[in-house]
Amino acid sequence: MVRLMLVTVPQALTPQSAVCLQAVGCTLNKMATDSSDVISAFTLRVLEMVIYCGVMPVLMLVGIVTNSLSCIVFYRLGLRGRINLCLLLLSLSDLIFLILQTSIRLTLVTLTSLHGRLGTSVWQHTVTKYHIVRKATLFLFMSNFLTTVAAVERLVSILSPLKARNSCSLKVVVVGIASVFILLVGYFIMNGFEFEVSCFYDMELSTVLYEIGSSSFYLAHAVFFDTLDNIVVVFGFPVLSLLLVTVCTVVIKHRLRSANSWRQEVTGSQSQGGMTMSKAEAKLHRMLVAVCCLHIVCVLPAILKDTLKFWPEFSLTSRFGNLFNTIVAVKDVAASVNCAFRFVFYVTQGSQFRGALLSLLGRRKSTSSQVAG
Secondary structure (H helix, E strand, O other): OOOOHHHOOOOOOOHHHHHHHHHOOHHHOOOOOOOOOOOOHHHHHHHHHHHHHHHHHHHHHHHHHHHHHHHHHHHHHOOOOHHHHHHHHHHHHHHHHHHHHHHHHHHHHHHHHHHHHHHHHHHHHHHHHOOHHHHHHHHHHHHHHHHHHHHHHHHHHHHOHHHHHHHOOHHHHHHHHHHHHHHHHHHHHHHHHHEEEEEEEEOOOOEEEEEEEEOHHHHHOHHHHHHHHHHHHHHHHHHHHHHHHHHHHHHHHHHHHHHHHHHHHOOOOOOOOOOOOOHHHHHHHHHHHHHHHHHHHHHHHHHHHHHHOOOOOOOOOOOOHHHHHHHHHHHHHHHHHHHHHHHHHHHHHOHHHHHHHHHHOOOOOOOOOOOOO
16 A cells, blocks of 8 residues: 555644644645535645745745845944844844745745655655754744834833833843844754654655654653743744734824824923924834734734644644645735835835935935934
């Protein structure tokens, strides 16, 4: 009998392992066949072809241009301000993620279309051996983290400017970001020990294929790995990021409204109760609110996917496997949209950013500025 290990999830795999397998694209060969699934296998295949071969490459090209321009503009604006540094690193993380994520998906779909199970098998072996998927996810997590840092930094600056200046210096922010990046790298290195790749001879294709399974090291420490995966992947990123960004966005929006109302009532007066806010600061805050709102909308599909995986009906080969994989595809598009289109709000809401961009493009003379707003 021909082995079909590539079209089924090995029994030893945990929900976290199954999600990782899905991340390298096994879904193209493991679509659910249960007639009760609301999404048919054919519909899922067409949807994945449209998304991964059409939509996401376009988003990647747009993101390469927008994030490259953003990095240059934020650098020209100066990195002595905390917010400029955060937004520059955010643009850089978005750029790297878009390139890695789209390249992985597009290559997988192409190989599967041209070579079927053989193409999928070789690609699974490659991405698992060299941790390619984890590198893409690393920069997505950093993008979520940097968005959270920017939102919290603006909130602290509004509520307590002096405290923010003294306790949240540029050096502290740099050390904090670097520390989180190192911890995430360590997590993904450790995560690589959860899987192992083995090979077998497929009599039908007359060639060697690869299969991915849980390693003996993982099986011996399953509780530790599963707990760590849930804390980092499910709770830490992106749920905690979403909660913090949402709270910061609501408070900043409220402070903006309060400042505008106070300014209308006391036109031309000086600060009373800390409600005065310069036009440049107000524009910077509005820009960040818009960026955070985009982040909140685009991260919801990822949270939905991470929540559904705890139900047995929503997995790669279960009753609603095709629906689950559709949600994954939507999640991938949402993440790419988030990374590619922050630039729109930088330009439309940030006057300093817009001025520096026009200067970069030779449309106007450069003006000195300290912050992106």
